Amino acid sequence: MFFLFGMRTKTKALNQIQYPCSKCSRQTVFTAMESKRWFTLFFIPVIPLGGSHLIRCNLCGLTMKCSPELTEQITAKSMAAGA
Numbered sequence: 001m002f003f004l005f006g007m008r009t010k011t012k013a014l015n016q017i018q019y020p021c022s023k024c025s026r027q028t029v030f031t032a033m034e035s036k037r038w039f040t041l042f043f044i045p046v047i048p049l050g051g052s053h054l055i056r057c058n059l060c061g062l063t064m065k066c067s068p069e070l071t072e073q074i075t076a077k078s079m080a081a082g083a
């Protein structure tokens with residue numbers, strides 16, 4: 001018996017937020033993303049391994065991990081937009 005398994009990271013763009021960029025040293029627009037890791041079996045994602053939220057600067061591409069407060073803000077915003 002042979003199993004083909006691996007890991008896959010799925011990234012989904014959630015929304016756009018205003019945030020100060022440390023690289024551009026000014027207020028820019030960031031894309032908020034949700035990154036989820038999956039355990040895959042035969043290239044099919046079967047088990048979610050947890051996720052994290054990231055933001056990426058639209059100008060320079062700097063990617064940062066969201067603070068818990070910012071994650072809350074992003075998810076609240078995307079839920080409001082989806083309603």
Ligand SMILES: [Zn+2]
Pocket residue numbers: 021022023024025028057058059060061062
């Ligand atoms: Zn930037």
